[in-house]
Amino acid sequence: MATLIDKRPATIDVASLVEPDRTHRSIYTDPAIFDLEMDRIWHRTWIYVGHESQVKEPGEYYATTIGRQPVLLTRSSDGKFYVLHNRCAHKGALLVGDHCGKAKELRCSYHGWRFDFDGKLLGIPLEHGYDDTRFDRTGPEADMPRVRAESYRGFVFASLNPDVPDLKSWLGGVASSIDNMVDRAPEGALEVAGGVMRYEHDSNWKFFIENLNDMMHPMVTHQSSSLTARVVAKKELPPDAPVPSAIEIIAPFTESYSFFDDMGVHAFDYGHGYSGGKTSIHAKYSDIPEYNRRMDAAYGTERVAEIMKVNRHNTIFYPSATIKGAVQTMRVVRPVAVDKTIIESWTFRLKGAPDEMLQRSILYCNLINSSANLVGPDDQENYRRQQVGLHSTGEDWVTMHRDFGKDEEIEPGHFYARGSSDISFRNQYRAWKKYMTEGARQDVR
Numbered sequence: 001m002a003t004l005i006d007k008r009p010a011t012i013d014v015a016s017l018v019e020p021d022r023t024h025r026s027i028y029t030d031p032a033i034f035d036l037e038m039d040r041i042w043h044r045t046w047i048y049v050g051h052e053s054q055v056k057e058p059g060e061y062y063a064t065t066i067g068r069q070p071v072l073l074t075r076s077s078d079g080k081f082y083v084l085h086n087r088c089a090h091k092g093a094l095l096v097g098d099h100c101g102k103a104k105e106l107r108c109s110y111h112g113w114r115f116d117f118d119g120k121l122l123g124i125p126l127e128h129g130y131d132d133t134r135f136d137r138t139g140p141e142a143d144m145p146r147v148r149a150e151s152y153r154g155f156v157f158a159s160l161n162p163d164v165p166d167l168k169s170w171l172g173g174v175a176s177s178i179d180n181m182v183d184r185a186p187e188g189a190l191e192v193a194g195g196v197m198r199y200e201h202d203s204n205w206k207f208f209i210e211n212l213n214d215m216m217h218p219m220v221t222h223q224s225s226s227l228t229a230r231v232v233a234k235k236e237l238p239p240d241a242p243v244p245s246a247i248e249i250i251a252p253f254t255e256s257y258s259f260f261d262d263m264g265v266h267a268f269d270y271g272h273g274y275s276g277g278k279t280s281i282h283a284k285y286s287d288i289p290e291y292n293r294r295m296d297a298a299y300g301t302e303r304v305a306e307i308m309k310v311n312r313h314n315t316i317f318y319p320s321a322t323i324k325g326a327v328q329t330m331r332v333v334r335p336v337a338v339d340k341t342i343i344e345s346w347t348f349r350l351k352g353a354p355d356e357m358l359q360r361s362i363l364y365c366n367l368i369n370s371s372a373n374l375v376g377p378d379d380q381e382n383y384r385r386q387q388v389g390l391h392s393t394g395e396d397w398v399t400m401h402r403d404f405g406k407d408e409e410i411e412p413g414h415f416y417a418r419g420s421s422d423i424s425f426r427n428q429y430r431a432w433k434k435y436m437t438e439g440a441r442q443d444v445r
């Protein structure tokens, strides 16, 4: 198990950069703050790695990163998944250089050291050269080190910090968003479908995470795309014609302020949260009768009604992952630099559901989450403008005052506010400040 040693002196007074209702512009623009975020947030808490269905069979692997560190999700012949440091035990070369695949063993491209999928060393060319040396071929320094990893209903998170709380406790109130996404499958399981859309934003990672539950933006930011969809639907379609799925998906982005207010925002410890609940912009999609039939057969009508009445919009597992359970899509955050972020967009198949459900998820990803779609680039342009605008010394502080002091504590650690509140940002920065000043210990909430 790797341990993290943060040797960086605390030369920046990070605590002074976040106040309960505002943030200092330097947290988005200063490369030194970005370095600290990698050490104190991304290398100290649970980070989403991948889904178990990406490594179904022994020998399958998926390469990604935790903050700045390369890691591998693997499936071993013992049937278990592992998260390993993607680093050769010989001279440190990246062991796997592509994103995913299947192999008999992991063989380093440099000098041919071989490893099993649980990280154990299998062999070294001319191994006897290490006889009578300090190097212990059976000791941990000969293996690919394991990273602490846990799965919650198929979603694998890992942490470089062995002292984080268990994953379920850390997920807290947002674990139920994963539950609801999985419960929407007639067979009670999800699998990643197809590949991934992966693209780079010229902006800080926090803009993306803030924006997902910013419900004062859709009706403005997405006006050109969403209102156009409404106009096209009204002018071009005969009055009785069924509404095309694309219009059903795009049009709700310009719902009224009161609609988004009623969706509401929930905020939890560790910066997690979700918008919607009783309703969301996904609530009025057309029925797919075969899906309803299979769900009823699997769970009974009463249980299906319970599952379907949970209508969340975006759920954030701060800082690295977000899901839309109602459309079975996920976006994953991979920070690269203070002004560069990779966003991955994944689509899931509900096991046992008819193909129309997956087709709708793919359509959603293409229309909203992909890099060349009708909605997402509106957001990306705003993130870029923030990244540039916050270099201005005209004002140091970014306001998060809307409805400050009006959050309602529904139960301990679970806060609620109307959709137009800035509660989601304030909650994320409450966690950010804790992580940045105290690390992700048990008592950090």
Ligand code: FES
Residues within 6 Å of the ligand: 088, 089, 090, 091, 092, 093, 108, 109, 110, 111, 112, 113
């Ligand atoms: S660095 Fe991997 S075998 Fe030498």
Ligand SMILES: [Fe+2]
Residues within 6 Å of the ligand: 211, 217, 218, 221, 222, 379
């Ligand atoms: Fe948006």
